[in-house]
Amino acid sequence: MQRGDLDNSKILFETGLSVAPNDAKGHFYYGELLSRQGQSDLADQQYAIAAKLGGTGPIVDKAKAKLPSTYHVRPGDTVFSIAVEHGFNYRDIIAYNHLDISPGVSQVNLPGTLLIPPSGYSYTGSGF
Incomplete structure (x- = not known):
């Protein structure tokens, strides 16, 4: 088209x-x-x-x-653990939530809730 x-x-x-x-x-x-x-x-x-x-x-x-779901962040959660729990790559969670995470940063203060992308979502950009 x-x-x-x-x-x-x-x-x-x-x-x-x-x-x-x-x-x-x-x-x-x-x-x-x-x-x-x-x-x-x-x-x-x-x-x-x-x-x-x-x-x-x-x-x-x-x-x-096609809609995202909401995840309530718990103490000890990391972007990586949330991504694994929901079957995504950590880059998917970062990109979908527009999180500003610099390379090499090991600790991130996550917001109280994150959006979990709909199934099939995959981040295709670069920078993480």
Whole structure:
């Protein structure tokens, strides 16, 4: 799909959702489009709306599977231990939570809660 096609698709979704704002399926597929464009924060918002609107069914299940979960940090937790506990690489947890961790730092004060990425998430950047 070319850039112009993605822009046109985005406009179509936005127009459709302005007419039918309670369409869970529309929010889910708009989230899919945003995700393909690399706009994961906006995609997560659309998945959350779809999950909230949908009640039950396969679209709601798919939307919920795309959402992060919340983890409450306990004393002694490390980024590495949290990542291992949830089946991720520590880089995934750092990137998904936008943690500012400098190379070579062994102790980090973690916030009270962290987001655990949805299954299938994998950090592909560099710098850790």
